[in-house]
Amino acid sequence: MSNVTKLERTSVLIAGAGPVGLMLAGELRLGGVDVVVVETRSEPSGESRGLGFTARATEIFHQRGLLARFGEVETSRQGHFGGIPMDFGVLPGSHFGARGIPQYKIEEMLEGWARELGASVRRRHRLVTLNHDERGVVAVIDGPDGPFELAADYLVGCDGGRSAVRQLAGFDFAGTDATREMYLADVLDRAIRPRYIGERVSEGMVMSMPFAPGVDRIIVCPRGAPRRERTVPIAFDEIADAWQRLTGESLHGAKTRWVSVFTDATRQVTEYRRGRVLLAGDAAHIHLPAGGQGLSLGVMDATNLGWKLAATLRGWAPATLLDSYHTEQHAVGARVLRNTQAQGLLYLSGNEVEPLRAVMAELVALPEVGRLLSGMVSGLAVRHDVGSSEHPLLGKRLPHIPLAGGGSTADLLHRARGVLLGSNRALEGIVHGWTDRVDFVHAAPAERSNAGWPSEVDSLLVRPDGHVAWIAPSTPSTPSRVGVTNALRRWFGEPHRAPLD
Structure with missing residues (x-):
């Protein structure tokens, strides 16, 4: 230009x-x-x-x-x-x-x-x-x-x-490419029988559910409806026609808040x-x-x-x-x-x-x-490769876990920083070199039997996105300095100052 x-x-x-x-x-x-x-x-x-x-x-x-x-x-x-x-x-x-x-x-x-x-x-x-x-x-x-x-x-x-x-x-x-075209509409002030997980009918599938006072969401998936190249938005009359063809129920003349078309393109x-x-x-x-x-x-x-x-x-x-x-x-x-x-x-x-x-x-x-x-x-089963798979928690997300003394693991991630948390104070000196990007939190779960923080785990390094990058077992009492340092370097780079002895 x-x-x-x-x-x-x-x-x-x-x-x-x-x-x-x-x-x-x-x-x-x-x-x-x-x-x-x-x-x-x-x-x-x-x-x-x-x-x-x-x-x-x-x-x-x-x-x-x-x-x-x-x-x-x-x-x-x-x-x-x-x-x-x-x-x-x-x-x-x-x-x-x-x-x-x-x-x-x-x-x-x-x-x-x-x-x-x-x-x-x-x-x-x-x-x-x-x-x-x-x-x-x-x-x-x-x-x-x-x-x-x-x-x-x-x-x-x-x-x-x-x-x-x-x-x-x-x-x-x-x-x-898409093999079919499907329709969606938010219909106002009509009594529509709920079909929360969808209902398979002879010519396709329909779904309906209330989601606001006086508003019902309908989804119509006709079988054999090929994708069309539309130059103007779909009219509700076309959706109402498909709904009646599949269910026998008429929604013609209803007011709508929103209508749309979607496909199965992948x-x-x-x-x-x-x-x-x-x-x-x-x-x-x-x-x-x-x-x-x-x-x-x-x-x-x-x-x-x-x-x-x-x-x-x-x-x-x-x-x-x-x-x-x-x-x-x-x-x-x-x-x-x-x-x-x-x-x-x-x-x-x-x-x-x-x-x-x-x-x-x-x-x-x-x-x-x-x-x-x-x-x-x-999405809870997502597990990333963090360099080790020795424990099933490594690479997975850290769930919401209440902590002894109040608060939860979710509270620790509000600032999108790394978090090294555990009951072993020796870790605080190790993480000293990364304090501009990683927080040390002296913490333990309120209940040691919590599945998200197993009893055999003492300490965890958590990435800002909530995935666990390193763990230390409850024994030995002194976690591996090499292990946590390597994990800190892998995910948080070189320290900005020397760790404390």
């Missing part, structure tokens, strides 16, 4: 002010990094595409002190896998997610938090072009006052399934990072919205990336730290894509899958299978 004259600068430019971009902005500000978020919309979407978040996202919001901002959060043990009922509470700490929280409320909360921390959120700003090399990124942004250039050390695309950043930076978006970028450009959320992966995992997976992307990118910009990150974002989260995303594809086959196929559904129902009733599927869909 020939009229581009102004040049601005920031450390990180984020494209997209949805839940993922706003979560990442807050994480970066906690890490002490300047961030600008650009968003094409003039105000939060008002959409309710998502109606809650998984158990793992619930933990993450709690670890940042954000969960209370939603008010009373309702959760339920009862859920499903591909329409097959199951008890998610068979896994300790698990549930089928926080319910009744529309996506626009999540966005509003996260935007308020990010702005409180000093993030610049600029609405009515659209990323037009970008150039990137080993030194950084220069993007042309079209705003209300005209186009301008914005230079950044890094750019993160959090701009959704049709990501402009992904396309402009040349990421490979591998996967499968794609994931082959790399989450290309030099100074990274992707997170739907920009990096799209899938069938089975089990409400999409938003929560994006929140996990943001909390995995935020502290690593901030550490890189602050100069203390180990050389491989930022690359571990792709290594860890690509594997997590791939597993979500697999389980949503499996659920789609169970949920949306015809009578030919009934034998498979019958076998799956028997398997889901087994506690071991229930724990496996609950951990998979809730």
